[in-house]
Amino acid sequence: SAVISQKPSRDICQRGTSLTIQCQVDSQVTMMFWYRQQPGQSLTLIATANQGSEATYESGFVIDKFPISRPNLTFSTLTVSNMSPEDSSIYLCSVTPDRLRETQYFGPGTRLLVL
Amino acid sequence: TQLLEQSPQFLSIQEGENLTVYCNSSSVFSSLQWYRQEPGEGPVLLVTVVTGGEVKKLKRLTFQFGDARKDSSLHITAAQPGDTGLYLCAGGPHQTGANNLFFGTGTRLTVIP
Numbered sequence: 001s002a003v004i005s006q007k008p009s010r011d012i013c014q015r016g017t018s019l020t021i022q023c024q025v026d027s028q029v030t031m032m033f034w035y036r037q038q039p040g041q042s043l044t045l046i047a048t049a050n051q052g053s054e055a056t057y058e059s060g061f062v063i064d065k066f067p068i069s070r071p072n073l074t075f076s077t078l079t080v081s082n083m084s085p086e087d088s089s090i091y092l093c094s095v096t097p098d099r100l101r102e103t104q105y106f107g108p109g110t111r112l113l114v115l
Numbered sequence: 116t117q118l119l120e121q122s123p124q125f126l127s128i129q130e131g132e133n134l135t136v137y138c139n140s141s142s143v144f145s146s147l148q149w150y151r152q153e154p155g156e157g158p159v160l161l162v163t164v165v166t167g168g169e170v171k172k173l174k175r176l177t178f179q180f181g182d183a184r185k186d187s188s189l190h191i192t193a194a195q196p197g198d199t200g201l202y203l204c205a206g207g208p209h210q211t212g213a214n215n216l217f218f219g220t221g222t223r224l225t226v227i228p
Contacts, residue, residue: 106157
């Protein structure tokens with residue numbers, strides 16, 4: 001398993017501003033992912049954060065809105081840009097320690113409220 | 116898109132009762148995971164099943180992967196208030212080397228003391 005921390009744990013932001021969420025893992029991992037979970041809903045994959053290359057975005061998510069950095073094998077950031085109330089959600093990072101396995105371990109999440 | 120439908124969506128039962136949650140898809144998955152998420156926390160992995168027909172037991176929880184690897188079930192015996200949470204199934208794609216998980220629609224369980 002892996003121990004994952006996220007910062008901030010929660011935030012309240014004004015529309016039009018941007019927020020960067022950090023994800024730190026206690027060991028080197030090949031794959032890191034960013035998910036969004038709207039209130040009471042399941043998880044939707046935003047993108048796969050690739051170390052050394054551009055993130056791979058899922059349908060409906062674009063780099064201009066959700067830029068992602070992955071400078072090394074233990075850290076990634078997700079920025080929510082030009083926020084609107086519709087971006088209010090929980091943002092979760094997850095990792096899979098083994099490239100050949102699909103099992104993922106999740107951080108505690110960042111709860112974002114956009115006013 | 117590989118969709119996983121869970122049923123029921125909501126379940127409220129008394130302590131001591133048994134329950135089963137279902138996870139169904141028309142797609143084949145290489146593996147199936149079950150997670151539980153409590154309020155204010157991220158999902159926590161409960162089990163991974165990889166072989167069609169596989170059954171795994173974790174104390175009072177029994178997990179089964181369908182023979183065709185398209186569906187799964189989670190059975191809880193003698194539910195406890197501590198079992199309360201959002202249960203999520205997630206399927207690994209039928210592609211070697213891919214790491215994406217496809218999450219189910221979720222089942223919110225409440226166990227009443």
